[in-house]
Amino acid sequence: MHPSTPAPCLSASSAHIESVYAVIEDVIRRVGPHPAFVSALRQRVRPPDGPHWLHLPLLCCQAAGGDPDQGVVVAAAFELARLAADVLDDVEDADVGGSLWQSMSIPQAINVGTGLIFASLMALSRLREHGAALETVAALQTEFARTGFRMCAGQHLDLQGGTGAWEQGSKSETCAEPSRSIRNAALSLSKGPERRPERRPESVEGLAEGSEIQRYWQIVAAKSGAFFELGCRAGALLGDVAEEDTTPYAEYGRHLGLLIQIANDLAGLLDEDGSSDLIHRKPTLPVIYAFSVAPEPQAEQLRRAWTAGAHDAQARREVRRLVIELGAPQYVFVEAERHYRRARQALEQTGGQPDALDQLAEILKLHRPVSFLSTKALDDMTK
Amino acid sequence: MSSLQQTIHLVATDEDFRVALLADSESALAQQGLTLSAEEIEILSHLRDGLVLPADSLVDLYKQTYLARPCWDD
Numbered sequence: 001m002h003p004s005t006p007a008p009c010l011s012a013s014s015a016h017i018e019s020v021y022a023v024i025e026d027v028i029r030r031v032g033p034h035p036a037f038v039s040a041l042r043q044r045v046r047p048p049d050g051p052h053w054l055h056l057p058l059l060c061c062q063a064a065g066g067d068p069d070q071g072v073v074v075a076a077a078f079e080l081a082r083l084a085a086d087v088l089d090d091v092e093d094a095d096v097g098g099s100l101w102q103s104m105s106i107p108q109a110i111n112v113g114t115g116l117i118f119a120s121l122m123a124l125s126r127l128r129e130h131g132a133a134l135e136t137v138a139a140l141q142t143e144f145a146r147t148g149f150r151m152c153a154g155q156h157l158d159l160q161g162g163t164g165a166w167e168q169g170s171k172s173e174t175c176a177e178p179s180r181s182i183r184n185a186a187l188s189l190s191k192g193p194e195r196r197p198e199r200r201p202e203s204v205e206g207l208a209e210g211s212e213i214q215r216y217w218q219i220v221a222a223k224s225g226a227f228f229e230l231g232c233r234a235g236a237l238l239g240d241v242a243e244e245d246t247t248p249y250a251e252y253g254r255h256l257g258l259l260i261q262i263a264n265d266l267a268g269l270l271d272e273d274g275s276s277d278l279i280h281r282k283p284t285l286p287v288i289y290a291f292s293v294a295p296e297p298q299a300e301q302l303r304r305a306w307t308a309g310a311h312d313a314q315a316r317r318e319v320r321r322l323v324i325e326l327g328a329p330q331y332v333f334v335e336a337e338r339h340y341r342r343a344r345q346a347l348e349q350t351g352g353q354p355d356a357l358d359q360l361a362e363i364l365k366l367h368r369p370v371s372f373l374s375t376k377a378l379d380d381m382t383k
Numbered sequence: 384m385s386s387l388q389q390t391i392h393l394v395a396t397d398e399d400f401r402v403a404l405l406a407d408s409e410s411a412l413a414q415q416g417l418t419l420s421a422e423e424i425e426i427l428s429h430l431r432d433g434l435v436l437p438a439d440s441l442v443d444l445y446k447q448t449y450l451a452r453p454c455w456d457d
Contacts, residue, residue: 270445293391326395330434334427334430338423370430
């Protein structure tokens with residue numbers, strides 16, 4: 001998730017958080033006496049300041065009529081998987097600002113992230129103690145593994161870079177390394193920059209030239225989409241439903257994940273203080289749209305500002321101005337509304353327990369960036 | 384560039400198109416040779432009054448509402 005995530009404030013009740021974190025603590029404690037490693041894990045294993053996505057498996061479990069205690073265990077496994085992804089993502093993206101790799105070495109942070117993946121699988125094995133059927137546990141383990149694999153594939157595509165065609169003076173068939181100097185600067189803060197392999201520019205296989213937008217959707221579906229899909233399907237798998245009937249829950253999660261990601265992309269563009277997406281020259285949805293529609297001479301202005309944006313705040317302001325002027329916010333709003341509607345439709349198809357569905361619908365509504373754009377909302381505002 | 388992207392670009396940059404879209408969206412799209420899916424037409428029609436706002440106002444509204452929205456369980 002983007003660091004400038006606009007505080008979605010998805011707050012699970014403190015009782016839920018405590019129960020889930022009690023399971024996590026127990027999983028770690030049972031592994032055995034490895035104080036240094038446990039201490040390293042604990043630097044990261046704590047409830048997030050931002051949204052508590054562990055609510056998704058809990059609510060989907062409830063909606064599907066599952067056992068709440070089993071829901072807590074799956075939520076713990078999901079939370080551990082999220083923590084693992086965060087730790088590893090921070091290393092791979094060289095994110096600064098409280099990242100684990102900054103407080104230890106990069107190899108140690110990778111090791112903690114890897115450990116959290118296994119802790120997530122260990123948490124799932126606890127389901128048997130709560131009466132879950134062997135087939136259910138196996139189905140969940142498969143689901144977690146499959147999703148993790150998919151997310152790695154998405155991350156790989158993301159890490160290949162892209163947008164070389166946008167670089168001023170570059171040839172469109174090459175994909176330049178985005179913001180290498182920034183990454184190197186960030187890495188110099190760590191204890192082991194010399195061990196980090198240089199990332200080579202690569203072409204994006206299987207994608208036609210000019211398909212930056214398709215590439216974007218592939219990446220976000222495999223990362224944010226798949227992760228939220230897992231949280232929702234995993235919760236529903238505990239319920240009194242056939243495995244194929246968990247699909248609407250998974251669809252809800254997928255579209256929620258995409259909605260949140262593209263709304264974050266816009267927030268990242270508008271964040272004048274952070275601007276990390278523009279510094280890293282990350283091809284987010286508003287920027288991809290802008291490059292796609294910009295006629296000359298705006299396209300040349302955009303290319304020039306984009307290229308200089310890694311080091312120059314004035315250039316980033318220029319990128320922001322041009323992208324907005326070309327209609328990127330409107331485009332993001334329309335795409336966000338598309339995913340909001342599809343998530344809403346999926347939720348209606350679940351036939352789940354109404355209270356839980358209401359809460360899932362509320363979560364969706366909270367992340368719908370365009371509620372203020374409807375005619376009624378605008379009328380209300382001007383009254 | 385997709386028809387949706389072209390449509391949004393026109394909404395953002397062409398005053399005549401904005402006026403035409405507000406008056407009769409079907410005809411405005413047809414005149415530009417733009418073919419949108421039923422879902423896209425429905426979304427555009429739902430958000431039309433907001434999408435035609437000046438970009439700065441739109442961004443300000445977004446910041447005031449979405450980015451400053453209250454917590455789910457407030």
